[in-house]
Amino acid sequence: MNGTIKRHAVTAVVAVAAVAITATWLLNRDVRPTTVEGWAWPNAAGNTIWLTESPEGGSNGDGFILSGARWVGPDNVWRDGSSGPTCVGTDTTVATHVQLGVVDVRTDGMSWRHAVWLRCL
Numbered sequence: 001m002n003g004t005i006k007r008h009a010v011t012a013v014v015a016v017a018a019v020a021i022t023a024t025w026l027l028n029r030d031v032r033p034t035t036v037e038g039w040a041w042p043n044a045a046g047n048t049i050w051l052t053e054s055p056e057g058g059s060n061g062d063g064f065i066l067s068g069a070r071w072v073g074p075d076n077v078w079r080d081g082s083s084g085p086t087c088v089g090t091d092t093t094v095a096t097h098v099q100l101g102v103v104d105v106r107t108d109g110m111s112w113r114h115a116v117w118l119r120c121l
Contacts, residue, residue, distance in 0.1 A: 033101030033116050040098045040118075046085030055095045064100060064115040071118040087120035097121040 040049040041057060052061040066086055072078045073087035088096045101117040 031103055033103050035099055035101055037097075037099045037121075039095040040088045040100075041095050042085075042088045042090055042092060044090055044092055046088065046090040049088055049098075051098070051100065052095070055097070057095060062113065064102070064113070066115055066118060069115045069118050071120070073120050086118055088118070 036051065038051040038053055038061070039055045039057070040051055041061075042049050047067045048063060048065050050057075050061050050063050052058055066081070066088075068081040069086075070078055070081055071086040079086075088098065098121060099119040100115045102113045102115050105112055105114050
């Protein structure tokens with residue numbers, strides 16, 4: 001009986017250590033955004049863009065939500081994403097040359113690329 005209790009105690013300690021190591025690794029991972037560059041076409045509210053490869057636009061591109069993303073305009077001043085429209089503006093007919101920092105998000109069976117920062121060039 002003594003050996004069984006010791007085995008269970010060792011198994012419990014190993015399990016707790018494995019959970020703690022895994023949780024620490026998951027919480028402290030360094031997520032670095034991928035930089036993409038293109039031409040941003042804003043919606044009328046200025047909180048989302050369609051990113052294309054050329055200033056002529058086109059159907060080939062990706063949509064990004066900018067709400068909450070930090071951004072910097074030509075004045076080189078960084079702003080937090082809560083201050084309203086970004087340097088891309090709200091004119092849906094004008095494209096702005098930009099760089100975006102994007103991260104891949106996966107949760108609950110869904111995935112998307114999320115813009116975390118924006119730089120108007």
